[in-house]
Amino acid sequence: MRNKSLVSILRELDPDQVSGPACAIRIYLNQAESELPVHHHRKGQLILALQGGLTCKVPGSLWMVPPLSAVWIPGGMPHSSRVTSNAQICFLFVEPRTAKMPTECCTLSISSLVREMIQHVADLMRAHDTRDHTSRMVRVLLDELTRMPVENLHLPISSNRRLQRIADTLTATPADRRTVEEWGKYVAMSGRSLTRLIMKETGMTFGQWRQQLHLIVALHRLSEGASVQQVSSDIGYESVTAFITMFKKALGITPARYFAKRI
Numbered sequence: 001m002r003n004k005s006l007v008s009i010l011r012e013l014d015p016d017q018v019s020g021p022a023c024a025i026r027i028y029l030n031q032a033e034s035e036l037p038v039h040h041h042r043k044g045q046l047i048l049a050l051q052g053g054l055t056c057k058v059p060g061s062l063w064m065v066p067p068l069s070a071v072w073i074p075g076g077m078p079h080s081s082r083v084t085s086n087a088q089i090c091f092l093f094v095e096p097r098t099a100k101m102p103t104e105c106c107t108l109s110i111s112s113l114v115r116e117m118i119q120h121v122a123d124l125m126r127a128h129d130t131r132d133h134t135s136r137m138v139r140v141l142l143d144e145l146t147r148m149p150v151e152n153l154h155l156p157i158s159s160n161r162r163l164q165r166i167a168d169t170l171t172a173t174p175a176d177r178r179t180v181e182e183w184g185k186y187v188a189m190s191g192r193s194l195t196r197l198i199m200k201e202t203g204m205t206f207g208q209w210r211q212q213l214h215l216i217v218a219l220h221r222l223s224e225g226a227s228v229q230q231v232s233s234d235i236g237y238e239s240v241t242a243f244i245t246m247f248k249k250a251l252g253i254t255p256a257r258y259f260a261k262r263i
Contacts, residue, residue, distance in 0.1 A: 015093035016042045022099075022138045024092045024122035026050075029083055036081040043093040044075045044101055046145070048110060048118055052087030053223025055216070056080070058105045062155040064216045066223050067259065068115060069151060070108045072101060079105075084224045090118050092145075099142040108148040117141040155216050156202035156209070162187040162194075163201055170210065174217045175236030180206045215250050218243070228255050 048070040056063045181191030232243035
């Protein structure tokens, strides 16, 4: 489907009413960044980024999906999505208990085989292919999908209003380099109390949590086509080298090689 918003597309398609173990749809978004507000499905949902990237927010976490990766959302889990401009994505909806998929939200590294199979299933359904043919393809796809490795591309978030305020500010201005003591004053807490709160709510130190936020923001902007130099500057790194070092430490590969593998 082309030139439609995510909201209008899902209004036309109710995946929970589609019979069979899985159904798929491919979407082209030739417009500005698009957002799908909080909703849920009875079926589990895989969102695959073919081009561009997306972020998916679920209770307690924000997940980043760079090109040629996917986010898995178990059935019944409330979630919202934001997709970069000019993105191409596939939705795959999976009937509960038809495949041994993760019980928690996660990002998956998708092989070229599985990527092509998802697109093929979407094309078969759009062409109203015979049910037997599509069913055979879906069974093989779901078997392969359970083998895809998990990627750690999420940011723990909290319902605590003080941490939400800090997260919202840092997401809008990731170059903000205030110390934990300065952030404590910002939300009327001592630095020590804020440090304990962040560890309790996210399982991370403040430095670890902010670095993970920088990684999520960087992946989102790189997925939109921004240069490494621009992203490094936008999130407040003193040098491109320092940014690349952070990225490689987190993902085991430089930004250029990470995205080259996803072309």
